[in-house]
Amino acid sequence: MQTHIVPVGFDYDRLIAPLVREQLDVDRVILLEGAVGSEANVEYSRNLAEKLEKDFTNLLGAETERVVVDDVYDYDDAFEQAYALIMAELDRGRDDADDEVEEVWVNISAMPRTVSFAFATAAHSIMVERQEDRERIHTYYTVPEKYLETELAEELRRQIDLLEDIGTDVDDERVTERLTAAGDLLDEFDERGTTIGAKEIDGSHIVELPVASFSNVKPFEEIILYTLGEHGEFESVSELAQELARELGEEYTDSFRSKVIYNVDRLGPGGKGYIEQEEHGKSYRTRLSRIGELWVRAHADSEPQALS
Numbered sequence: 001m002q003t004h005i006v007p008v009g010f011d012y013d014r015l016i017a018p019l020v021r022e023q024l025d026v027d028r029v030i031l032l033e034g035a036v037g038s039e040a041n042v043e044y045s046r047n048l049a050e051k052l053e054k055d056f057t058n059l060l061g062a063e064t065e066r067v068v069v070d071d072v073y074d075y076d077d078a079f080e081q082a083y084a085l086i087m088a089e090l091d092r093g094r095d096d097a098d099d100e101v102e103e104v105w106v107n108i109s110a111m112p113r114t115v116s117f118a119f120a121t122a123a124h125s126i127m128v129e130r131q132e133d134r135e136r137i138h139t140y141y142t143v144p145e146k147y148l149e150t151e152l153a154e155e156l157r158r159q160i161d162l163l164e165d166i167g168t169d170v171d172d173e174r175v176t177e178r179l180t181a182a183g184d185l186l187d188e189f190d191e192r193g194t195t196i197g198a199k200e201i202d203g204s205h206i207v208e209l210p211v212a213s214f215s216n217v218k219p220f221e222e223i224i225l226y227t228l229g230e231h232g233e234f235e236s237v238s239e240l241a242q243e244l245a246r247e248l249g250e251e252y253t254d255s256f257r258s259k260v261i262y263n264v265d266r267l268g269p270g271g272k273g274y275i276e277q278e279e280h281g282k283s284y285r286t287r288l289s290r291i292g293e294l295w296v297r298a299h300a301d302s303e304p305q306a307l308s
Contacts, residue, residue, distance in 0.1 A: 004019070005030045005086065007108070008045055014110060018140075029064045030067055031067070032069050079297075082119040083125070090126075120139050123137050220259070222299075223248070227244055227247065235280065241256060276288070
C-alpha cells in the first residue's frame with residue numbers, strides 16, 4: 001500500500017508524471033491546497049488540484065483526498081500538519097487487517113518552500129524518532145524538463161514586436177495600452193526575475209526554517225517538555241522543578257530537583273536541543289527552543305492526561 005502526500009502549487013506534470021512513468025503503485029493520494037495568496041493564485045491552484053484529483057483516480061486508480069493548508073507561509077503550522085498526516089497514514093496502515101506494509105511518499109516538488117521544507121523535515125523527524133518506520137517513509141523531488149517563465153517572456157517580446165507593427169497602421173488606444181503594460185512587465189522580469197519584493201510575514205521578512213531532528217524522548221523528559229509548553233518560561237530550573245512536583249503530586253526534595261536538572265541538561269543545547277536557557281543572575285531562565293515547541297505541537301495528542 002502506498003500513500004502519496006502531494007502539496008499542490010502551480011505544477012501539474014511534476015506531481016503525477018513521475019508516478020505514471022515509473023509505473024508506481026499508488027493506492028491513496030492526499031492533495032494539499034494552499035488557501036493564502038491572491039484570489040487568482042488560489043483559484044489556479046484549486047483548479048490544478050481538481051484536475052489532479054481526477055487524473056490520479058482515472059490514470060492510477062488511487063483513492064484521492066484534498067486537504068487545505070490554511071497558511072502556506074506558516075512553517076510551524078505546516079510542520080504540525082505534516083507530522084500529523086504522515087503519522088496518521090503510518091498508523092492507518094498498521095491498523096489495517098491485512099499484513100501489507102503501508103508506505104508514505106511525500107512529494108516536495110511544488111507549493112511554497114515553507115510547506116515543502118516543513119513536510120520534508122517532518123518526514124525526516126519521524127524517521128529518526130520511529131526507527132521501525134524508517135523504511136516506510138520516502139521524501140522525493142522531481143526535476144522539471146523545462147521552465148516556462150523564460151519562454152513566456154520571449155513570447156511576450158514577440159507579441160510586443162507584433163503590436164508595434166500593428167500600431168503603425170491602427171490608431172487604437174488599446175494597442176498602446178497593451179504595449180505599455182507588456183513593456184513594463186518585461187522590464188520588471190529582466191530586472192528582478194520571476195518574483196518581486198520580499199513579503200513581511202509576522203513582522204519579519206525572514207521565515208526561519210529550524211532543523212527539527214527528533215530523537216527518542218524518555219517519559220520524564222516528555223513531562224518536562226509538556227510542562228514548559230503549557231507554562232512557557234520559568235525563571236529558574238528550581239521553579240520548574242517545583243511546578244513539576246506539584247503537578248505529579250511528588251514531594252519537592254533535593255533529589256527530585258537534581259533529577260529535573262539532569263533531564264533539563266539532557267534536553268538542552270548540549271543534548272537534544274529541545275530546551276534553551278538564558279543566564280539570569282545565579283539562575284537560568286528555562287523555556288522551549290523552537291524545535292522544542294515543534295515537538296510539543298507535534299505530540300500534543302500524546303500529552304499525559306494529568307498535564308492536559
